[in-house]
């Protein structure tokens with residue numbers, strides 16, 4: 001009989017996908033579910049990008065690509081990001097992967113040895129610690145408090161570094177908090193990382209989704225002459241509403257890119273060729289649609305913040321990027337569920353909201369921050385209004401201890 005390995009038995013499943021699956025079950029059973037758990041835009045991929053994929057299939061782009069990616073896509077990434085990051089990149093600095101998630105996983109496999117450590121600021125994106133562990137390395141979780149905007153300070157980084165530390169992960173705009181590092185904050189952090197001799201892995205998948213005049217600062221853009229010390233991961237998933245196309249990439253030194261391409265060549269052989277062609281169209285095409293999308297995200301964010309702020313026991317953090325509202329719901333953990341038992345955990349609270357009012361949220365424990373919830377506003381305004389009203393009703397029914 002095939003036995004599941006110890007490593008995988010001990011691996012946590014992706015909690016965001018788990019909640020979405022439960023919500024899908026309720027939906028299939030005929031309930032009207034408000035999905036605040038999704039980690040993807042509710043918009044469709046723009047037509048010109050879809051057309052490029054159809055055309056690519058017709059033109060015969062249906063075979064394997066080179067393992068590091070379609071030369072045309074690597075060139076397009078090098079061209080666009082040379083401009084954005086302020087350095088001269090070539091295709092040799094780019095490896096294309098099956099979404100940004102795969103770029104992160106392959107990066108860890110390529111750059112970590114057993115026992116190495118990676119600093120992971122919390123709240124963190126759910127997959128970072130698991131991915132680091134999968135590379136037989138150790139995630140060192142550093143809590144970033146609300147009063148510091150959930151950002152990692154240079155001093156907190158220095159306090160968590162050991163001789164085994166290889167890298168620190170920076171994710172701005174952040175999933176789950178929506179926090180965005182200013183130029184000064186990023187500079188202070190990155191300068192310290194370089195002084196300490198550790199690499200910076202920057203996950204910039206939400207780089208284009210910014211509000212209130214916030215600007216995106218890539219750590220690499222602050223030290224364009226130190227490419228060996230940086231890895232930038234991003235892709236088309238969030239900006240262009242292309243989560244299902246599975247195209248991401250990493251920008252780094254040619255040595256790192258070659259090491260990662262070796263892994264890609266022995267595992268996935270890279271993403272679908274016509275999807276890579278579509279990504280070229282995304283990068284090179286008109287981005288006029290984006291302003292309208294961002295305006296819609298912002299409007300929903302504001303309505304969600306207003307509604308959630310009125311619920312006793314819930315305090316939202318104002319996100320300046322991405323499409324998530326990070327809510328401190330810790331006072332609610334002491335309240336009592338209908339069966340008289342205390343709520344106790346963010347997971348139990350999320351389950352209560354889903355079962356009682358059919359609102360899907362993601363518990364903070366998934367992001368290393370108990371007592372919180374993550375609510376996605378990548379959903380129609382009508383759903384935002386309805387979902388917030390349902391949450392308010394559900395909270396009213398939680399009895400005081």
Ligand SMILES: Cc1ncc(COP(=O)(O)O)c(C=O)c1O
Pocket residue numbers: 039098099100101102125171174175203205235236237243246247248
């Ligand atoms: C912070 C962060 N990094 C990476 C990813 C993965 O992106 P992709 O869908 O391109 O694999 C996500 C997706 O939710 C994310 O939120």
